[in-house]
Amino acid sequence: MTDRPIAILGGTGPEGFGLALRWVQAGETVIIGSRDGQRAQQAADKVKQLAGSNARIFGMENVAACGVSDLLVLTIPFSGHAALLKQLKSALRPGSIVIDATVPLAATVGGRASRTLGVWQGSAAQETAELVPEGVVVVAAFQNVGAEMLQGTGPVDCDVIVCSDDADAGHVVRKLASKIAGVRALDGGRLENARILEQITALLIGLNIRHKGHSGIRITGLPAAAYISQ
Amino acid sequence: MTDRPIAILGGTGPEGFGLALRWVQAGETVIIGSRDGQRAQQAADKVKQLAGSNARIFGMENVAACGVSDLLVLTIPFSGHAALLKQLKSALRPGSIVIDATVPLAATVGGRASRTLGVWQGSAAQETAELVPEGVVVVAAFQNVGAEMLQGTGPVDCDVIVCSDDADAGHVVRKLASKIAGVRALDGGRLENARILEQITALLIGLNIRHKGHSGIRITGLPAAAYISQ
Numbered sequence: 001m002t003d004r005p006i007a008i009l010g011g012t013g014p015e016g017f018g019l020a021l022r023w024v025q026a027g028e029t030v031i032i033g034s035r036d037g038q039r040a041q042q043a044a045d046k047v048k049q050l051a052g053s054n055a056r057i058f059g060m061e062n063v064a065a066c067g068v069s070d071l072l073v074l075t076i077p078f079s080g081h082a083a084l085l086k087q088l089k090s091a092l093r094p095g096s097i098v099i100d101a102t103v104p105l106a107a108t109v110g111g112r113a114s115r116t117l118g119v120w121q122g123s124a125a126q127e128t129a130e131l132v133p134e135g136v137v138v139v140a141a142f143q144n145v146g147a148e149m150l151q152g153t154g155p156v157d158c159d160v161i162v163c164s165d166d167a168d169a170g171h172v173v174r175k176l177a178s179k180i181a182g183v184r185a186l187d188g189g190r191l192e193n194a195r196i197l198e199q200i201t202a203l204l205i206g207l208n209i210r211h212k213g214h215s216g217i218r219i220t221g222l223p224a225a226a227y228i229s230q
Numbered sequence: 231m232t233d234r235p236i237a238i239l240g241g242t243g244p245e246g247f248g249l250a251l252r253w254v255q256a257g258e259t260v261i262i263g264s265r266d267g268q269r270a271q272q273a274a275d276k277v278k279q280l281a282g283s284n285a286r287i288f289g290m291e292n293v294a295a296c297g298v299s300d301l302l303v304l305t306i307p308f309s310g311h312a313a314l315l316k317q318l319k320s321a322l323r324p325g326s327i328v329i330d331a332t333v334p335l336a337a338t339v340g341g342r343a344s345r346t347l348g349v350w351q352g353s354a355a356q357e358t359a360e361l362v363p364e365g366v367v368v369v370a371a372f373q374n375v376g377a378e379m380l381q382g383t384g385p386v387d388c389d390v391i392v393c394s395d396d397a398d399a400g401h402v403v404r405k406l407a408s409k410i411a412g413v414r415a416l417d418g419g420r421l422e423n424a425r426i427l428e429q430i431t432a433l434l435i436g437l438n439i440r441h442k443g444h445s446g447i448r449i450t451g452l453p454a455a456a457y458i459s460q
Binding site for chain 2: 114115146149157158161186187188189192193195196197199200202203204206207208210211212213214215216217218219220221222223225226
């Protein structure tokens, strides 16, 4: 997988930046995508400063990033979610995996970050599945790993639950998740379960506000075999 | 709190039985409630066998249990949820706390246990809030602690997130939850967040089926002060 670059669209934001940093530290090749290619390049430079000059990190405009990667992560506010997907439609190639980390927080339309909007399809990730061209697979993951944890220095104290209707793509993403120090990746079932992952984030944000923390989740009580091995 | 008995309505089922056992072991007085007073008594006898003859555990018909306790826990299938609350309406006294652990699993109407039904009010707990008489406070909790964990012998490896619109009642329930060995109790905010707790259970059931485990959740990344102290 190391030679399959990961493009993080919306990667100049705190969540995407944190994921980029962690994957680069794990030896992955990462492309930060942004509406603005120059801002993407600046974010990539900043990752390089933090991760060292051997880091394989690049910055590109979002559509250009789709041209060089078939492993795309969406870390964008829900307000720009559908618009970006429509913009990418002709750039997305069959066989690509779109990993959606988007949470439809009510804050995106002026509401609370501890509430979600109802998405007609069931979840942001299912909306994505409706908007990508045929042959592109959608996987929901990374909603519950906060930017502060990712940008911290210690291991990430959070499990990543991965939901997809495509078993192979789910496996690829679980492997990718478990490359992040501290993360354990779990198969959360079908894409429809993304609605639960998205809502958990709203709960965690509420806990963060109430208790001044940077919360995450761990699943207990499962056998070791439930977690992916590299 | 020890001299305030806890009545567990639907306490002959595995979840309620597990909670009864844990609280009795912690020195609480517990009443198991059931539609059938005799079955309640049998379950109470079984708890006594497991917890020792000093255990303060009793069995009663549900309505009778409401007459002797103002701290009521609902551990009933969603199919019987509204009917029980209507039946209890005249028995519930103002000042009582109803702790709702009910999850509206689709299995209750023949669907999957890894999916929830949409409840118009937002969650089973919010439905409860609509059905109890004025002056009765509803608290959502215990949805995510599985019966198998509760009936096991070791400490329970799960956090209990407590949601309520009444701060005092929330505090009472967090104290009650943290009496269960291993449990850490957290303030999950307003009752409306019960919808998230209920859906997490569906996710955990899916994980249990997929990975043959008895899963629970832990919240990470919060300061120690976030958890209740006795």
